[in-house]
Amino acid sequence: MIELLENLDLLSRPILDLASVEVNGIALGAPAATVPRQRIVGGLSSTIARYHGGTNGESEYYDADGRSLTLDEVIDDVVRSDGFLYGTDEINYKVSAGAVVGFAISGPHLSHFTHLTSYEEFLTVFGQPDRIHENEVYGDLLSYETYYWGARKHVTWDAGEDRVSFINLGDFEGNSGP
Template identity: 60%
Template sequence: MIEILDNLDTLSRPHLDLTAVRMGGVALGAPAISAPRRSIIEAQSSLVVRYRGGTDIDSEYYDADGRRPTLDEVVNHAAQSDGYLYCADKLSYKVRAGTVVGFALYGPHLSHFAHLTSYEGLLAAFGTPDRAREDEAYGDLMGYDAYYWGAQKHVRWDAWDHRISLINLGAFEGNTGP
């Protein structure tokens, strides 16, 4: 089994057997309760109907009755149903029916690819995507989304900062083709 965090070059493969990789010790298909609990700082689940949080603001969750569930309650609900588990080290786990079905990496982990300073460099390193989409806002190019169906992977290129800003694997929209 390949640990992605110990072998980040694995992420550049256009074809990847997702049954043979894990992130942070957690494999796709594993029970979500196996995610590293001590590093989870935020969660998203259907238990939460309103959320308040952000930079330098403690997260607050509210359920349908206006009650404020604890982070542990939200994490437990997400890990046993559907949702997302967000870790302090800029990793996320997508959960469906209590099972990890996707990984996302962002932040400092992607500094491994800092030598790629252009979208063309990304294409040279990762290969031609099965689908690429330009992201524009108000006439400005914000970035590119490159999808590699053979690896069930999405690579986000930030055109403003000239860097990869996100890589996700698994059951995310667009990762498996049309």
């Protein structure tokens, strides 16, 4: 297995065999319970009916009856079923049927691509995507959402800050084609 975080240039390939890579030592298809708990700061599961959180405080989770849920209860539910595990290092794990089926990478890991200062440079390095969606609000271009089906990858180019701001890999909507 090739560790993607140690070989970040692989993220720019338009075709990538996701069966040959891992992120933070976790491969696609691995049991979600193998994601180390000390790396998890939050989660999203179907048991959560209400959430309150922020950057300066502890997250609070509540079920449909208003009962407070601990982070451990949320994690336990995700690793048994479906949802997301949010990592301390801005690596998030998508879980389906108790297995890791996708990774979302943001934050400092993407500083590897700061040498790209325009969308044209981005396309030169990452290649022509299979699908492009221009994300606009009130006529202002916010980002280019680019999809590479041969890598089952979605990359966001932030048009305001001229940078790669997000990459997800695996079983996310749009990553495998229309």
